[in-house]
């Protein structure tokens with residue numbers, strides 16, 4: 687199998703996927719997905735999702751009424767330095 691490289695740091699991506707938590711937002715609404723399988727760059731931590739995971743997340747975001755639980759997400763604005 688051909689190796690894939692991280693597009694940010696050029697490290698070889700692991701073949702095995704890990705389960706990660708993903709934060710997304712869509713039309714001003716915030717979503718957190720748990721147990722999303724992704725290949726995680728061991729050097730810089732960039733996460734790569736399969737097309738299937740991405741479309742599943744997109745699909746779930748369109749039916750917000752069926753969310754199992756809601757969490758509050760603090761939005762913190764940092765003051766620009768200087």
Ligand SMILES: [Zn+2]
Pocket residue numbers: 692693694695696697727728729730731732
């Ligand atoms: Zn990387």
